[in-house]
Every structure is written in C-alpha cells, then in structure tokens.
Amino acid sequence: MGDVEIAVGLPIVAHDVTIMRRGTRVLDRVGARIEPSLRTFILGANGAGKSTLLRVLHGLIAPDSGRIAWGGSTTRPPRQAMVFQRPVLLRRSAAGNVLHALALAGVRGREARARADNALSRVGLSDIADRSARVLSGGERQRLALARASALAPEVLFLDEPTASLDPPSMRAVESIVEAVHAGGTTIVMTTHSLAQAKRLADSVVFMSAGRVTEHTDAATFFACPRSPEARNFLEGERL
Amino acid sequence: MDTISQSLALALHMVTHVDPRLAQIVGLSIAISLTSTLCSAVIGLPLGAAIGIVRFPGRNPLVVALNAAMGLPPVVVGLVVYLLLSRAGPLGEFGLLFTPTAMVIAQTFLIVPIVAALTRQVVEDAWVEYREQLRSLNASWWQSTLTLLWDTRFSLLTVLLAGFGRAASEVGAVIIVGGNIDGVTRVMTTAIALETSKGDLPLALGLGIVLVSLVILVNVGAHLTRQWARARFG
Amino acid sequence: MIEKRMPVISNWSRNIGSAFLLLFATQVFAQHPFITVASTTSTEQSGLFGHLLPAFTKDTGIDVHVVAVGTGQALDIGRRGDADVVFVHDKAAELEWLAEGNGVKRYPVMYNDFVLIGPKSDPARVADGRDIAVAFQKIAEAKAPFVSRADKSGTYAAELRLWKDAGIDIAKAKGPWYRETGSGMGPALNTASGMNAYILSDRGTWLNFRNRGDLEIVVEGDKRLFNQYGVMLVNPEKHPSVKKDLGQKFIDWLVSKRGQEVIASYKIGGKQLFFPNAGTDA
Numbered sequence: 087m088g089d090v091e092i093a094v095g096l097p098i099v100a101h102d103v104t105i106m107r108r109g110t111r112v113l114d115r116v117g118a119r120i121e122p123s124l125r126t127f128i129l130g131a132n133g134a135g136k137s138t139l140l141r142v143l144h145g146l147i148a149p150d151s152g153r154i155a156w157g158g159s160t161t162r163p164p165r166q167a168m169v170f171q172r173p174v175l176l177r178r179s180a181a182g183n184v185l186h187a188l189a190l191a192g193v194r195g196r197e198a199r200a201r202a203d204n205a206l207s208r209v210g211l212s213d214i215a216d217r218s219a220r221v222l223s224g225g226e227r228q229r230l231a232l233a234r235a236s237a238l239a240p241e242v243l244f245l246d247e248p249t250a251s252l253d254p255p256s257m258r259a260v261e262s263i264v265e266a267v268h269a270g271g272t273t274i275v276m277t278t279h280s281l282a283q284a285k286r287l288a289d290s291v292v293f294m295s296a297g298r299v300t301e302h303t304d305a306a307t308f309f310a311c312p313r314s315p316e317a318r319n320f321l322e323g324e325r326l
Numbered sequence: 327m328d329t330i331s332q333s334l335a336l337a338l339h340m341v342t343h344v345d346p347r348l349a350q351i352v353g354l355s356i357a358i359s360l361t362s363t364l365c366s367a368v369i370g371l372p373l374g375a376a377i378g379i380v381r382f383p384g385r386n387p388l389v390v391a392l393n394a395a396m397g398l399p400p401v402v403v404g405l406v407v408y409l410l411l412s413r414a415g416p417l418g419e420f421g422l423l424f425t426p427t428a429m430v431i432a433q434t435f436l437i438v439p440i441v442a443a444l445t446r447q448v449v450e451d452a453w454v455e456y457r458e459q460l461r462s463l464n465a466s467w468w469q470s471t472l473t474l475l476w477d478t479r480f481s482l483l484t485v486l487l488a489g490f491g492r493a494a495s496e497v498g499a500v501i502i503v504g505g506n507i508d509g510v511t512r513v514m515t516t517a518i519a520l521e522t523s524k525g526d527l528p529l530a531l532g533l534g535i536v537l538v539s540l541v542i543l544v545n546v547g548a549h550l551t552r553q554w555a556r557a558r559f560g
Numbered sequence: 561m562i563e564k565r566m567p568v569i570s571n572w573s574r575n576i577g578s579a580f581l582l583l584f585a586t587q588v589f590a591q592h593p594f595i596t597v598a599s600t601t602s603t604e605q606s607g608l609f610g611h612l613l614p615a616f617t618k619d620t621g622i623d624v625h626v627v628a629v630g631t632g633q634a635l636d637i638g639r640r641g642d643a644d645v646v647f648v649h650d651k652a653a654e655l656e657w658l659a660e661g662n663g664v665k666r667y668p669v670m671y672n673d674f675v676l677i678g679p680k681s682d683p684a685r686v687a688d689g690r691d692i693a694v695a696f697q698k699i700a701e702a703k704a705p706f707v708s709r710a711d712k713s714g715t716y717a718a719e720l721r722l723w724k725d726a727g728i729d730i731a732k733a734k735g736p737w738y739r740e741t742g743s744g745m746g747p748a749l750n751t752a753s754g755m756n757a758y759i760l761s762d763r764g765t766w767l768n769f770r771n772r773g774d775l776e777i778v779v780e781g782d783k784r785l786f787n788q789y790g791v792m793l794v795n796p797e798k799h800p801s802v803k804k805d806l807g808q809k810f811i812d813w814l815v816s817k818r819g820q821e822v823i824a825s826y827k828i829g830g831k832q833l834f835f836p837n838a839g840t841d842a
Contacts, residue, residue: 146461164464174459177477177559186473190463220560413641413799421801423642424596424627505627508609523746524605525753525771 095156095163095241096122096273098143103152105138112138114297115152120242125274127284127305130294131320136277137246139294143275144168144244164191167235168244171251173227175219180211180230183219187234205237206230209263225256232263236272243267245276249283261287281321285309293317333531340532341539352536355513358426358500359493362433366489370438371482374445375471379453389446395439404502407432411503424505429513432499437489444485449474480555487548491541514540594623595806598635598643601744602715603789604628606672606764606833611826616813622806630744632712638662638792641799644807649789650714651842663792668842669814670823670834671788674718675763676779677749679756686758692782696726703737705757709748710740718787719760725784749775762787767828788842789834791815815839 098120105113113135128136141147145162156163184202209229249257288305295316312318411423422428460470497515504511514537521530613624631648638646639662684704686695709716723730741748745765752759753773796804813819815838823836
C-alpha cells in the first residue's frame with residue numbers, strides 16, 4: 087500500500103440526487119460531498135437510503151434526477167472498489183478471484199501475481215490462496231473480498247455493512263484491514279448498523295433519515311451534539 | 327415378451343463381442359453428435375450468456391423465440407438443410423449432401439437453440455448474484471459474459487449434455503441429410519430405423535438398448551462431475 | 561507464491577480447432593474415389609448391394625455410396641443432381657425422367673419379381689392361384705384387408721397397374737379394407753403382419769423379412785409380377801458436378817458379363833433373387 091496515485095476522482099459531489107422506486111423516494115434531493123483521505127460513515131435507520139446512497143456515490147446506480155461528479159467529471163472513474171455485506175466470489179481459488187479482478191483492470195502477468203500475493207498476505211490468507219473461494223468461512227470470504235479490493239489500489243473504497251454477518255473476531259480483523267487500507271491513502275466510504283464501530287473508525291458522518299441527508303459533520307461533533315432531531319432520536323434509541 | 331428377451335440377449339451379445347460394423351456405427355454416432363454439440367457450444371454458449379446479461383430492444387421476443395426453437399422438429403430441420411445443401415440448392419457447390427458433415431450441420435441447427443436458451447436461463451439466474459460486483463469491477467458486457475460462462479461451467483455441462491442427448495437420439499434430421507448410407511452415414515438411430523423397417527425387431531431393439539445405455543452412461547458421468555464440483559468449488 | 565496458470569480459453573480453442581481440422585481432413589482427403597447411387601429401399605433391403613458392391617469395388621477401386629429411398633425420391637435426387645447414378649425399377653417413370661432431360665441413357669440390368677403375400681386364413685380365397693389379376697379381383701370383392709405402400713415407389717406403381725389389369729378403379733373401390741401406409745416395403749409388411757392383411761411385396765424384401773406373423777406367399781409366378789430394373793447416369797450437362805466417368809464405369813460394369821454373373825450369383829436361402837437381362841429390350 088502507499089501506492090495510491092494522485093486523486094483524480096475526488097471529491098465526490100452529489101447534488102440534488104433523487105431516486106424513485108415504485109413511487110417512493112428512496113433518495114430525496116440528497117446532497118453530499120466526500121472529501122479525499124477521510125473515513126466517511128453513512129448512518130441511519132433501516133430503509134433510510136444508506137445502501138442506495140452508497141451505490142450512487144460508487145456509480146452503480148444513476149440518479150433519476152440531480153447530478154453526481156467525481157473530481158469534477160461526470161464519468162465514473164475506474165479506480166474505485168466496493169465490498170458488499172455478503173461477498174460475491176467466483177468459483178475459483180482465492181488467488182484466482184484476486185487475479186480476475188486485476189485482469190479486469192488490465193493488470194496481468196508477473197505484476198498481477200505480485201499484487202495478488204501482497205494483497206492476500208496483508209489480509210492473512212496467504213496459506214489458503216489455492217483453496218476454492220466459495221468454501222471459505224464467512225470471515226475468510228470477507229477478508230478475501232477486501233484483498234481483492236485492495237489489490238486494485240483504489241482511490242476510494244466503498245463498504246456496505248461489511249461486518250454485519252461476521253462474528254466479533256472476524257469483525258475486528260476486517261476493521262484492521264480497513265484501517266490499513268486507509269493508512270495507505272485510500273478514501274473510505276462505509277455504511278454500518280453498529281454505532282460502536284462508527285465511533286471507532288469514522289472521521290466524518292453522513293446521517294440519513296427517510297431518504298434525506300439531515301446531517302453531515304465530523305464524527306466527534308456528530309456523536310457529542312447532533313444537530314438534527316432525527317439524529318438525536320437515533321442516537322437516543324441506541325443508548326437505551 | 328419374446329421379442330424383448332431376445333433383444334436383451336442380443337444387445338448383451340453385441341456389446342460383449344464387439345462386432346466391427348457395430349463399433350463403426352456407434353463410433354460414427356458419437357463423433358457426429360459430439361461434433362455438433364461442440365459446434366453448438368461455440369455458438370450457443372456465448373449467445374445465450376450475452377442474451378442473459380445484456381438488455382437490448384427486442385430481447386423479450388428473442389427469448390421467447392429461442393425457447394420455442396428448442397422444440398424444432400428434427401424432420402423439418404432435416405428437410406430445410408437438405409434443400410440448402412442439395413446441388414439444386416443455394417449451397418450445392420460444396421457437395422455436402424449425404425456426408426457426415428451435413429449431419430453435423432443439421433444437428434447443430436437443432437441443438438443451438440437448446441444450448442442457447444438453457445444457457446441464457448443459467449447465466450441470467452447467476453447474473454442476479456454477480457451483477458453489482460462485476461459492475462463495481464468495471465467489467466464490460468463481454469467480460470461479464472465470459473466470467474459468468476466460466477463460473478457456471480458445471481451447470482453448463484448439464485446444458486451441453488442435454489444438447490448431446492438430443493443430438494444422439496434424433497433420427498429425422500440425419501436420415502434426410504445423410505441418406506443412411508451403409509458405412510458412411512449410418513448411425514445408431516438410422517440403423518434402428520432401418521432394421522425396424524426390415525422387420526428385424528430384435529436387432530433394432532438391441533441397438534436401441536445400446537443407444538440408451540450410452541446416453542445413460544454419459545448422464546451418470548455428468549452427475550458425478552457435478553457432485554464432485556459442488557464439493558470442491560461450492 | 562501463486563503459480564502461473566495457462567489461460568484456459570486459448571487451450572480449449574486450440575483443442576477444438578485441431579479436432580475440426582481432423583474431421584475436415586478425413587472428409588476431404590482420406591476417401592477413395594466414390595460415386596453416389598440413388599436406389600430404392602426394396603433393393604437395399606433385399607441385400608443385393610451387400611453382395612454386389614464389394615465385387616465392383618474390388619474390380620475397380622471405386623466405392624459406391626447408396627442412398628436408398630422410394631423410387632420417386634430416388635428420381636428426384638437424380639433430378640437435383642445430388643447423385644451420379646439412378647438405379648430403380650419403374651420403367652415408365654424412368655423414361656419420363658429421361659424425357660425431362662435428367663439423364664443420359666437407360667440400360668436394363670435385371671429383373672426380380674413381386675409376390676402377393678396374404679394371411680394363412682386367406683379370407684379372399686386366392687391362395688395357389690396363378691393369375692394375379694383374378695386374385696386382385698377376389699380381394700376387392702371380398703373387401704379383404706389389403707395394405708398398400710401408397711408412396712411414389714416402383715412397388716406401388718406395379719400395384720396400381722395390377723388393379724388396372726384386374727379391371728378395378730381402385731380410387732373408387734377403396735374402402736376401410738384398403739390401408740395406405742405411405743411407407744417403405746418393410747414398414748408396410750410390418751403393418752400387414754400386424755393386421756393379417758394382403759400385401760404386394762418384392763420377393764427380396766419378403767425373404768429377408770423377419771416379422772412374418774401369420775403371413776405367407778399366396779400368389780407368384782404371373783408374368784405381370786416381374787419387376788424390371790434400369791440404371792441411368794445423371795445428365796452431366798445439367799449437373800456438371802456429376803462424376804460421369806466413374807458413374808459410367810459403374811453402369812458398364814453392371815451390364816458387363818462379370819457384373820451380370822455377380823447379380824445372378826446372389827441367393828437367399830439357396831434361391832436366386834435377381835435375373836440379369838442386360839442388352840435386351842426390357
């Protein structure tokens with residue numbers, strides 16, 4: 087790590103983004119600005135629109151109205167990666183999965199093998215590099231998904247509740263990997279259900295309620311004195 | 327009953343004392359059906375996978391047409407290919423009528439729809455799981471097609487076997503375009519048709535038992551492969 | 561350390577490619593000279609070709625690919641230029657085919673005969689008769705079950721001629737007793753066996769037929785039952801792809817002393833089936 091080049095697709099700016107699904111506004115005139123090098127967490131209740139906003143920021147979903155730009159450009163930049171709550175792995179070996187992602191990014195041969203090697207050892211999966219990815223345990227699979235993402239040396243790493251289905255030791259392993267990726271210069275954008283996790287890791291918080299962003303401040307301010315009533319209710323509920 | 331027990335005895339005898347003519351007929355049947363299955367795979371696998379993944383105008387009618395084409399009657403396909411390959415037809419200059427090549431062509435026409443339609447189903451189902459991750463990785467539609475084809479390879483093996491089974495079992499197409507020429511274009515199914523029409527029913531049934539056994543053997547092999555694959559790859 | 565893996569797809573395409581090349585090569589290169597002869601199912605099922613063609617190939621080194629279908633389809637195959645030689649047994653149809661410009665010349669080769677097959681119970685009382693026309697009359701009067709091929713075959717043409725000789729307009733006289741199967745000789749015999757019906761068959765197919773049930777020969781020997789074979793080269797001016805030299809070699813061999821001897825030597829159960837008569841006016 088530490089090989090992330092000069093930021094091209096940052097900051098990510100969403101302006102007035104609306105997404106309609108079956109007559110409901112899943113995202114309602116949402117604006118957000120993701121700054122480079124920070125760990126931004128998107129928080130909110132179920133159905134608030136966190137996952138949808140994450141996907142819009144990553145460019146997986148196009149807004150029905152409004153704009154989104156990456157470093158000023160309206161085309162999605164290539165050097166981003168995403169880790170989902172349930173990792174999607176191919177029917178190949180662990181190493182094969184990483185090599186496949188690298189091949190899609192145009193990296194092959196000796197360089198690809200070297201990067202895959204490094205990525206797997208950074209997440210502690212070197213000794214099972216040749217095992218079939220889909221028979222690994224839940225924690226191993228998520229670490230593999232992270233290895234795959236980090237091997238791409240992305241500018242931005244998006245994570246959608248990556249530890250929600252994991253046991254505590256696996257969760258801690260994943261968190262430390264995310265920390266390491268961030269330390270190498272990658273911007274992190276993550277959603278989570280766990281306020282404890284957000285408190286541990288977040289630099290900045292985007293709070294959502296019913297499809298709207300009601301608050302976007304640095305983490306310390308958010309947890310100490312949230313401004314919006316929805317955020318206050320949310321944190322209150324957590325305390326009880 | 328008498329015919330059936332005679333036939334079983336005959337079939338057993340044929341398999342254990344391998345008559346060279348029988349071996350030639352079985353070998354030709356396998357070669358032709360295998361070749362047409364491979365040709366259909368080359369055409370049908372990418373075609374079916376691409377249709378499964380890409381959304382384009384006219385896709386839904388195409389899917390319906392493909393599914394319907396799975397039921398193409400072999401005799402009709404045989405007749406059409408016959409008219410195409412006849413010297414009096416548009417492709418006559420190649421002189422392909424009454425050759426094994428013509429039989430491969432006819433069978434390929436017959437099973438491409440099967441391979442494509444079933445592949446589409448398999449890949450489309452897998453696409454639901456892989457779509458977001460592959461888009462996140464910036465895979466083009468062609469790269470996604472290849473990725474999914476490899477990932478669903480064990481289900482696709484079943485698809486190819488369905489195609490092979492259909493090819494090995496049909497008689498209508500190959501008898502018309504091949505002419506059932508002794509030693510040249512006579513395969514198991516056309517030999518059975520011939521022996522039946524000669525009234526040699528025990529021999530016909532015996533050949534039929536050999537053919538069915540072959541198809542069963544191939545399917546058992548596929549089943550075992552899938553089981554092994556599931557355990558190994560998940 | 562991750563081992564380098566060969567790209568899977570190019571391995572596959574290399575293997576498939578070489579398999580195709582092999583199939584193509586065997587198609588194009590590994591064949592002796594051969595001709596395609598369109599003939600009839602009854603001729604093939606009599607077993608004559610299994611006896612005749614190896615002798616021809618041994619004498620000349622030319623392979624013969626026989627496509628055995630009904631007479632009508634055999635003539636059609638010749639008309640389209642998909643065969644080099646046509647070898648059937650329906651003189652009227654052959655002459656008409658020649659008149660249309662589809663062939664070069666007709667050579668008579670041999671004849672065999674038809675036999676009337678019927679159930680042992682013989683409901684129309686025709687057994688042991690020597691007059692085929694009388695037998696047909698009796699069958700029509702008795703409305704005894706009768707199976708007809710009703711395809712464009714030489715056998716069917718012969719059957720129609722015999723109804724005419726018996727003074728019967730079969731198109732009008734036919735009823736539920738007259739079953740038209742539209743099939744080859746073997747399947748029609750199967751049907752007759754299943755139904756215990758009368759049927760006109762060529763002797764060769766009958767002698768080789770295994771599924772006789774209660775059927776046996778009831779009338780034979782009438783001159784009107786003789787079945788003449790003719791061989792013709794497909795017209796190379798109409799179809800330049802016709803192998804005219806090899807095809808003519810086949811015809812010349814069939815009508816030569818050697819070919820005629822081989823024809824006469826073909827026997828089923830010790831009985832001669834085909835009677836050579838090349839060079840006559842047949």
